[in-house]
Each structure stands twice: as C-alpha cells, then as structure tokens.
Amino acid sequence: MFEGLSSKLTGIFDRLTGRGALNEADVTEAMREVRVALLEADVALPVIKDFVARVKEAAVGQDVMRSITPGQQVVKIVHDHLVDLLGRTAEPLNVGVTPPAVIMMLGLQGSGKTTSSAKLAKYLTEQERKKVLLASLDVQRPAAQEQLAVLGQQINVVSLQIIAGQTPVQIAGRALDTARKEGFDVLILDTAGRLSIDEELMAEAASVRDATGPHERLLVVDAMTGQDAVETARRFDAQIGITGIVMTRIDGDARGGAALSMRAVTGKPIKFLGVGEKTAALEVYHPDRLANRILGMGDVVSLVEKAAAAIDANEARDMAEKFMSGKAFDFDDLAKHLQQMQKLGGLSGMMGMLPGIGKLKDKLKDANVDDKLLKRQEAIIRSMTPAERKDVDLLGAARKRRIAKGSGVEVSEVNKLIKQFLEMQRVMKQVKKMGKGGLLGGLMPKLKGGEMPDLSHLMGGKEF
Amino acid sequence: MTEEKKTGWLSRLRAGLKKSSNKLSENIVSVLTKKKLDDEALEQLEEALLMADLGPAAAARLVADFGKTRFGKDVSETEIKEALAEQITVILQPVAHPLVIDRDKNPFVVLMVGVNGAGKTTTIGKLAQHYKQQGLQVLMAAGDTFRAAAVGQLKIWGERTGVPVVSGDEGCDAAALAYQAMERARKDAVDLLLIDTAGRLHNKNDLMQELAKIIRVIKKQDESAPHAILLVLDATTGQNAHAQVESFREMAQVTGLVVTKLDGSAKGGVLVALADKFKLPVHAIGVGETADDLQAFRAEDFARSLMGLEGDAA
Ligand SMILES: Nc1nc2c(ncn2[C@@H]2O[C@H](COP(=O)(O)OP(=O)(O)OP(=O)(O)O)[C@@H](O)[C@H]2O)c(=O)[nH]1
Numbered sequence: 104m105f106e107g108l109s110s111k112l113t114g115i116f117d118r119l120t121g122r123g124a125l126n127e128a129d130v131t132e133a134m135r136e137v138r139v140a141l142l143e144a145d146v147a148l149p150v151i152k153d154f155v156a157r158v159k160e161a162a163v164g165q166d167v168m169r170s171i172t173p174g175q176q177v178v179k180i181v182h183d184h185l186v187d188l189l190g191r192t193a194e195p196l197n198v199g200v201t202p203p204a205v206i207m208m209l210g211l212q213g214s215g216k217t218t219s220s221a222k223l224a225k226y227l228t229e230q231e232r233k234k235v236l237l238a239s240l241d242v243q244r245p246a247a248q249e250q251l252a253v254l255g256q257q258i259n260v261v262s263l264q265i266i267a268g269q270t271p272v273q274i275a276g277r278a279l280d281t282a283r284k285e286g287f288d289v290l291i292l293d294t295a296g297r298l299s300i301d302e303e304l305m306a307e308a309a310s311v312r313d314a315t316g317p318h319e320r321l322l323v324v325d326a327m328t329g330q331d332a333v334e335t336a337r338r339f340d341a342q343i344g345i346t347g348i349v350m351t352r353i354d355g356d357a358r359g360g361a362a363l364s365m366r367a368v369t370g371k372p373i374k375f376l377g378v379g380e381k382t383a384a385l386e387v388y389h390p391d392r393l394a395n396r397i398l399g400m401g402d403v404v405s406l407v408e409k410a411a412a413a414i415d416a417n418e419a420r421d422m423a424e425k426f427m428s429g430k431a432f433d434f435d436d437l438a439k440h441l442q443q444m445q446k447l448g449g450l451s452g453m454m455g456m457l458p459g460i461g462k463l464k465d466k467l468k469d470a471n472v473d474d475k476l477l478k479r480q481e482a483i484i485r486s487m488t489p490a491e492r493k494d495v496d497l498l499g500a501a502r503k504r505r506i507a508k509g510s511g512v513e514v515s516e517v518n519k520l521i522k523q524f525l526e527m528q529r530v531m532k533q534v535k536k537m538g539k540g541g542l543l544g545g546l547m548p549k550l551k552g553g554e555m556p557d558l559s560h561l562m563g564g565k566e567f
Numbered sequence: 568m569t570e571e572k573k574t575g576w577l578s579r580l581r582a583g584l585k586k587s588s589n590k591l592s593e594n595i596v597s598v599l600t601k602k603k604l605d606d607e608a609l610e611q612l613e614e615a616l617l618m619a620d621l622g623p624a625a626a627a628r629l630v631a632d633f634g635k636t637r638f639g640k641d642v643s644e645t646e647i648k649e650a651l652a653e654q655i656t657v658i659l660q661p662v663a664h665p666l667v668i669d670r671d672k673n674p675f676v677v678l679m680v681g682v683n684g685a686g687k688t689t690t691i692g693k694l695a696q697h698y699k700q701q702g703l704q705v706l707m708a709a710g711d712t713f714r715a716a717a718v719g720q721l722k723i724w725g726e727r728t729g730v731p732v733v734s735g736d737e738g739c740d741a742a743a744l745a746y747q748a749m750e751r752a753r754k755d756a757v758d759l760l761l762i763d764t765a766g767r768l769h770n771k772n773d774l775m776q777e778l779a780k781i782i783r784v785i786k787k788q789d790e791s792a793p794h795a796i797l798l799v800l801d802a803t804t805g806q807n808a809h810a811q812v813e814s815f816r817e818m819a820q821v822t823g824l825v826v827t828k829l830d831g832s833a834k835g836g837v838l839v840a841l842a843d844k845f846k847l848p849v850h851a852i853g854v855g856e857t858a859d860d861l862q863a864f865r866a867e868d869f870a871r872s873l874m875g876l877e878g879d880a881a
C-alpha cells in the first residue's frame with residue numbers, strides 16, 4: 104500500500120549509503136528529495152515544511168560515525184519523526200462510558216462512512232462483546248438508510264427502523280431513545296456525506312452532536328485524499344470537534360500522506376484503518392506500523408537497530424576492509440557471515456525486514472526459507488579442514504563426501520553451499536567494484552528503489 | 568446546456584473554489600505585490616500550485632515556464648494570476664471535449680468505471696437526466712451487483728429522472744447483467760445505455776479482470792461497444808489519480824474522464840498534470856448531488872477558478 108513512498112525514500116538514502124560521514128550538504132540534498140517524495144505521497148505542503156525542517160535539524164547534529172551507514176541513520180531519524188508525528192500510541196475507542204456510548208461518523212461524500220459504521224459495529228460486537236445499534240441519519244443520498252440496514256443484516260447487528268420523512272436530528276433522538284430503552288451498549292450514528300464548506304449541512308451535524316452528545320466523533324477520510332486533507336480536517340474539527348480519524352481504502356496503492364496531514368493539523372489520533380470493502384476489513388491503527396508503511400522501507404529501521412545491537416562494529420569493519428582490500432573471500436568469512444545472520448534473526452527474520460518484500464510474500468512462501476539452513480551450512484564449513492576453507496578448489500568428490508558425512512547432510516547440500524559460496528564471492532567482487540563496504544552493504548548489494556536484494560545465493564539457488 | 572445554467576454552475580464552482588482560491592491568491596499577493604519576480608517569489612508561486620494538488624512535477628514545470636518569460640520584471644498580482652491561468656488553460660484546452668453521443672449506434676453504450684465512492688452512480692443519474700431532457704431514449708443498468716443497496720440507489724435515480732433501470736439481484740454476475748441490459752436496449756431501440764459498475768481499486772487485479780470481462784461480454788453483442796468508457800475521478804483525490812488513470816486506461820480502455828465533487832474545497836489541480844500526461848478528454852464535471860449538478864468541462868473557467876479569478880478574461 105504505502106510501498107511507493109517507502110521505496111522512494113529507500114532509493115534516496117541508498118545514495119548516501121557507503122559515504123563516510125553525513126554533512127549538511129548531504130542532508131539538505133536528501134531532504135529536498137524527501138520533500139518531493141512526501142508531496143507525491145500527498146502530505147500537505149505546510150506539514151512537509153515543518154517535518155523536513157525538524158528532521159534536518161536532528162540529522163545534521165548527529166554523530167553519524169557510529170552508525171552502520173549514514174544513509175540508514177537518516178532513515179531512522181526520518182522514521183522516528185514520522186512516528187512522532189503520527190502519534191506514538193494506539194488510542195482506543197472511548198466506549199467504556201455509561202451506556203449507551205454514542206459514536207458519530209462524519210466526513211465528505213463517499214469517504215466510506217456507512218461501510219466503516221458497519222465495520223465498527225462488527226468489531227465492537229465481536230471483539231468487545233458490545234450490544235450495538237446502528238442508525239443512519241442520511242436523508243440525502245438515495246438508498247443510504249437501506250444501505251446501512253443491509254449491512255446490519257449481513258453482520259447481525261440491529262439497525263434502527265427506517266421511518267421516512269424524519270430529519271436527521273429526529274432520527275438521532277429516536278435512536279438514542281431506543282438505545283437507552285433497549286439496553287444497547289453502543290449507538291453508531293452514520294451521517295450523510297457533507298462538504299466542509301457547506302454551512303447548512305455542517306450546522307445540521309452540529310445539531311445532531313448537540314442532541315446526542317457523542318463520545319466519539321470520527322472523521323472518515325479516504326487514503327487517496329490530496330492536499331485538501333488539511334482543509335477538510337481543520338473545518339470538521341473546528342465546527343464539530345472530532346475525536347479521531349478513520350482512514351479508508353488503505354488497501355489501495357495511495358501513499359496515504361493525508362494521514363500525516365490530518366494528524367498534524369488536528370492533533371487527533373488515527374484510530375482505525377479501512378482495508379477493504381468487506382465488513383471485516385478493519386484494522387486497529389498502530390502508529391509505528393503505519394510509519395513503516397509510509398516509509399515503505401519494509402522495516403529497515405529495526406534491521407538497522409538489530410544489526411547495530413548484534414554485530415560488533417569492529418568486526419564488521421574488519422570484514423568490510425578485508426573485502427575492500429581485495430583479499431579473497433573464503434569459507435571462514437562465510438562462516439562468520441552465517442553467524443551474524445543468525446544473530447539478526449535468521450533468513451526469514453531478515454527478509455521480513457527488507458523493503459519491497461510485501462510484493463514477494465507469496466514467492467517467499469514457495470521459496471521455503473529455511474532457518475535451519477544457516478546452522479547446517481555452518482556445520483558443513485566446520486567439517487572442512489583449514490586448508491579447504493581457504494581454497495575452494497581443493498574440494499573434490501571424495502572430500503565432499505567426507506564433509507557431508509561429518510556434518511550429517513547430503514552431498515548435494517555441500518554442492519549447493521559451494522555453489523552459493525562461489526556466487527557470493529562473485530557478489531563480493533561486485534560490491535567492491537561498487538565501492539560499498541560494510542557488512543550490510545555486502546548483504547544487501549542492491550537495496551535500491553524497493554528492489555529485492557539479491558539473496559538468491561543464500562537460498563538454495565531458488566529464483567524469484 | 569443553457570446560458571442560465573452556465574452562470575449557475577460558474578458561481579457554484581467559484582463558491583466552492585473560493586476558499587482555496589482565496590488562499591491561493593493570498594499566497595501570491597503576500598509575496599508578489601509590487602515586487603520583482605525573483606527566485607523567492609517563484610518558489611512561493613510553486614508552493615501555491617502544490618497546495619492546489621498540481622503535484623511536484625507539474626508545479627515545477629509551470630513555474631519554470633512562467634519564470635522564463637517574466638523573471639526580473641515588475642508584475643502585479645492580477646497579472647500573475649491571469650498569466651498562470653492562461654498557461655493552465657493552454658494545457659487543459661485540448662482535453663475539454665463534451666461527450667458526443669453517436670445517434671447511429673443503437674444503443675450508444677457508456678460504461679462508468681472508477682474507484683469506490685468516486686461518484687459513478689450519481690454521475691449516471693445526472694447523465695440520464697441530461698440526455699433524457701435532450702430527447703434521447705435512455706436506459707440505465709445497475710451493474711454494481713456487489714455493494715449494499717447499490718441497485719436500490721440507481722433505482723431511485725431511475726425514479727427521479729424517469730429513466731428505466733435494468734437490474735438483477737444483489738450478488739448476481741455483473742457481466743451477465745450487462746449482457747441482459749444490451750439485449751433489452753437493442754430490443755427497445757434505446758439511444759443511450761448507461762451501465763453502472765461497482766467501485767474498484769485499480770490495484771486489485773481480480774476486480775480489474777472482472778471489468779475486462781464485462782467489456783468482453785458487451786462486445787459480444789456489439790463489437791464497437793462500449794462506445795465510451797468513462798473514468799470517474801473525485802476532485803478530492805491527490806496524486807493517486809495518476810495511478811488510477813494509468814490502470815483504468817490500460818485495463819479498461821478508458822476513453823474519457825468525469826471529475827466530481829468540484830463544489831467542495833478540493834481544487835482538483837491534479838487534472839492539470841493528468842491532462843498533460845494522458846491527454847484523455849474531460850467530458851464533464853460534477854458540482855453537487857442533484858440531477859442538475861453536472862456541467863461541461865470548460866478549460867478556461869476551470870483554470871481561472873483554480874487561480875481565484877472571477878469572471879471572463881479581461
Ligand atoms: N477498497 C475499499 N473500499 C471501501 C473501504 N471503505 C469503504 N469502501 C467503499 O467505498 C464506497 C463508498 O463507501 P460508503 O460507506 O458508501 O461511503 P459513505 O461515506 O457512506 O458515502 P456517502 O454516504 O455517500 O457520503 C463503497 O463502494 C464502499 O464499499 C475500504 O476501506 N476499502
């Protein structure tokens with residue numbers, strides 16, 4: 104979903120990767136690109152300006168020498184600020200009040216209010232065991248009340264009986280009465296779509312609010328919304344006072360920058376994400392997950408954090424220097440490499456953190472990532488003599504059989520490891536040519552534009 | 568569409584665009600009044616365009632072109648607005664084409680496509696009203712067999728406009744319904760068949776395939792149909808409109824666009840970039856929720872409204 108922005112930022116920061124230090128000029132250039140990426144992601148310009156200024160300040164001031172690569176350090180700063188902006192914690196629905204808790208759904212035409220009303224009703228009924236009443240106050244759109252009634256039936260939630268000719272305020276009053284008399288825990292009021300500049304309809308929404316005192320006033324917005332997000336959020340908040348945001352159509356490929364804009368402008372939390380047309384397609388909002396998705400870096404950030412924690416920086420530098428100095432990559436190096444990978448959570452752990460993986464999920468399943476593989480491969484190497492570890496050419500058929508026996512695997516697996524080793528040697532040479540040192544540089548030679556890094560040499564030769 | 572209506576829609580559009588235009592104007596005024604057009608001024612101009620959803624590439628290009636001819640000159644606020652509006656008009660003019668109904672087709676088939684909630688069903692109702700008033704025999708088909716009460720919604724549009732609606736049960740096959748509608752339209756010698764479809768996100772391959780199937784089935788009865796495949800875009804949409812146009816054009820051979828909800832605070836500026844990139848005709852715009860709230864797209868009016876200019880060119 105937010106893949107676009109993530110891969111874009113990855114591309115930007117990848118250019119910084121491998122440079123020794125991060126100076127102001129680098130950051131300024133990167134921030135220019137961040138600005139464009141965020142604009143293309145539909146984050147509102149005033150929000151971007153503020154965001155970029157803050158990130159820049161933080162990035163330039165930092166001691167980047169300690170980090171694995173300066174680029175990845177910047178990614179983390181951008182990410183942290185994004186999470187700050189989006190809100191650190193998930194904020195639950197305020198429904199633990201003396202019943203009935205009233206939830207009022209608001210928003211522009213077609214943003215997804217009616218569908219989200221039904222989704223919330225289902226969620227509250229099934230996850231929180233609430234007795235929910237649905238009521239549509241939409242007397243504008245043709246068949247709007249019927250739409251909510253049909254959805255209610257689908258999810259087995261009661262919806263208020265439709266009486267033609269009533270005004271929204273009348274329906275709301277009747278709904279509240281019914282909810283009180285019949286012991287409902289939650290009343291969800293779906294309202295007609297309205298433009299934030301439509302004074303008459305905004306006033307009507309305010310009357311409904313005054314008549315029912317809703318505990319939650321949720322603004323429902325489309326993830327595809329552009330710069331207008333600021334205007335809409337500000338006006339709804341000023342005139343009705345919203346308590347939270349529901350962002351719909353996250354299942355699309357919009358980059359969802361509107362989430363950032365609205366949050367920044369209103370300070371109100373994003374509470375739910377709509378991820379499809381069906382009534383079950385609702386997710387509770389988690390800020391860091393959304394930030395990761397907006398960044399679209401898979402989870403480079405936690406990869407960096409883990410790497411920093413797990414790998415002795417000196418060891419990494421030694422290894423990088425060894426590659427760079429042109430010394431041959433041998434089986435001892437591979438063994439070290441394998442150990443470090445295990446510290447990082449094994450193949451599947453690492454893959455999960457890499458950008459662009461979303462698209463490849465199914466293929467990954469087919470590829471059968473096998474975490475025990477690393478251990479077996481280490482065992483194979485341990486069964487080699489020191490001489491064999493230094494010189495792959497020594498490994499003839501007899502020696503391979505001995506090694507297989509020693510490590511308890513089939514000869515074919517020894518062959519595979521040798522093939523992978525040779526491939527890796529080739530990659531290391533390439534990396535050297537590209538001038539990218541560092542362990543992560545070696546592991547992820549092509550971490551660019553969300554492209555899948557070439558890990559095929561580690562995966563039993565399976566092609567993606 | 569009548570002259571009276573034109574004034575009506577213009578004032579509506581302006582009223583809708585007012586807030587944004589005011590902001591746009593304010594931005595421009597604050598920096599540029601009685602000032603030489605310098606880099607800083609151009610940057611502010613670019614920002615104003617960005618906030619109207621033109622997108623980074625289009626905004627940069629427009630401003631660069633603008634700067635080329637006027638850099639260093641003393642310019643007034645109105646001059647700048649007029650000049651930019653002219654530049655935008657030049658981009659939009661080639662795509663401002665009304666939908667032409669070929670009366671030799673029996674029927675002329677229009678398929679309405681787009682993402683969820685964009686305004687497809689409403690626009691069909693508006694088109695039905697317009698062409699019925701022009702004396703055409705119109706038929707609508709409730710091809711959204713998925714969404715709750717979508718059929719009921721179109722049926723109400725049928726009652727409002729006095730145009731018959733072909734429908735099946737909710738959950739029935741949309742392609743089969745399109746086929747039925749074609750049959751009935753041919754039998755009843757209908758001039759114009761308007762087929763609604765369910766909203767679908769362009770990145771969902773199965774749903775896009777379903778659309779391709781609907782088109783194939785329609786072609787079984789008339790190889791030249793659908794004669795128009797209209798993509799409905801919501802003016803509130805930002806840069807994702809590019810992806811929408813791209814996918815729907817590729818998967819559903821879209822022939823033209825309708826932009827809805829231009830009566831709101833959103834500027835619909837992405838249309839400028841879309842016009843430049845895809846050159847798809849923009850047939851009409853939606854400026855409200857009633858049957859009469861559909862208007863022809865006029866490049867100059869749109870551009871001037873976007874720049875916050877009132878009335879016709881000086
Ligand atoms: N793909 C996708 N579609 C959604 C989502 N939420 C809603 N929709 C679809 O968006 C369209 C509009 O949804 P509604 O719930 O009718 O929107 P609304 O805000 O009630 O519309 P009005 O009442 O006309 O203002 C429908 O086709 C829904 O199925 C979502 O999260 N993902």
Ligand SMILES: Nc1nc2c(ncn2[C@@H]2O[C@H](COP(=O)(O)OP(=O)(O)OP(=O)(O)O)[C@@H](O)[C@H]2O)c(=O)[nH]1
Nearest residue numbers: 212213683684685686687688689766828853854855
């Ligand atoms: N203000 C305004 N509202 C509009 C316009 N066009 C459509 N709407 C409203 O937008 C909402 C969605 O319109 P629909 O016609 O149901 O949209 P759709 O594309 O058919 O939606 P799905 O079938 O659910 O995908 C409704 O509340 C319409 O009244 C317009 O030009 N201006």
Ligand SMILES: [Mg+2]
Nearest residue numbers: 216217241247
């Ligand atoms: Mg609704």
Ligand SMILES: [Mg+2]
Nearest residue numbers: 687688711717
């Ligand atoms: Mg519809």
